[in-house]
Amino acid sequence: QITLKESGPTLVKPTQTLTLTCTFSGFSLSTSGVGVGWIRQPPGKALEWLAVIYWDDDKRYSPSLKSRLAIIKDTSRDQVVLTMTKTDPVDTATYYCVLHRGTYLKWGQGTLVTVST
Amino acid sequence: EIVLTQSPGTLSLSPGERVTLSCRASQSVNSNYLAWYQQKPGQTPRLLIFGASSRATGIPDRFGGSGSGTDFTLTISRLEPEDFAVYYCQQYGSSVWTFGQGTKVEI
Numbered sequence: 001q002i003t004l005k006e007s008g009p010t011l012v013k014p015t016q017t018l019t020l021t022c023t024f025s026g027f028s029l030s031t032s033g034v035g036v037g038w039i040r041q042p043p044g045k046a047l048e049w050l051a052v053i054y055w056d057d058d059k060r061y062s063p064s065l066k067s068r069l070a071i072i073k074d075t076s077r078d079q080v081v082l083t084m085t086k087t088d089p090v091d092t093a094t095y096y097c098v099l100h101r102g103t104y105l106k107w108g109q110g111t112l113v114t115v116s117t
Numbered sequence: 118e119i120v121l122t123q124s125p126g127t128l129s130l131s132p133g134e135r136v137t138l139s140c141r142a143s144q145s146v147n148s149n150y151l152a153w154y155q156q157k158p159g160q161t162p163r164l165l166i167f168g169a170s171s172r173a174t175g176i177p178d179r180f181g182g183s184g185s186g187t188d189f190t191l192t193i194s195r196l197e198p199e200d201f202a203v204y205y206c207q208q209y210g211s212s213v214w215t216f217g218q219g220t221k222v223e224i
Contacts, residue, residue: 037209037214039214041162046205046216046218046219047154047162047205047207047216048216049207049213049214049215049216052214060212060213060214062213063118063213094161096161096162100209102168103149103150103167103168103169103171104167104168105152105164105167105209106164107161107162107164109161110161
């Protein structure tokens with residue numbers, strides 16, 4: 001059974017760095033073709049893709065957020081970590097991690113992060 | 118970056134009706150890496166269709182996906198009361214994934 005679970009702070013102050021962890025099971029990020037990505041959704045707004053990392057360490061970022069994002073994988077711990085620098089209240093959103101394997105997708109349940117003083 | 122345009126923005130329908138939602142891409146979507154999601158208020162997006170036409174686990178067969186290249190469609194053969202929601206398309210075949218802006222299906 002494939003599962004993904006997001007974890008991280010629920011509240012961060014503006015300008016701080018946000019670090020989110022996706023812990024997964026049921027697949028390996030060492031397997032060819034497998035990737036784990038991050039997507040977010042501000043309250044009441046549309047979905048926005050952030051980044052993805054693949055089995056071969058290929059990393060892709062949203063062009064509009066590229067300068068603020070970093071994604072890494074820890075294959076031994078079955079985790080993917082996303083960091084976002086210089087947070088702002090507009091970064092308040094539910095953050096989801098997602099498995100990409102071939103044409104298949106599987107999402108985690110998401111974690112709500114509020115950026116506020 | 119591939120831009121996905123969903124139409125219409127809002128659909129007002131009744132239970133039992135057939136629904137066709139459109140998702141048009143600004144460039145061809147690679148190998149049909151096109152997904153559809155359903156989202157209800159306060160809930161996580163629910164994957165309906167992946168690979169343009171494959172139903173996700175547990176999705177009723179009244180939901181169907183079709184299309185290729187730049188034009189994709191989600192069809193709901195007969196609307197059930199629980200189908201009133203916002204529907205998003207997503208392409209994940211290029212180096213930059215993108216989402217459509219959503220179509221709201223309302224009563």
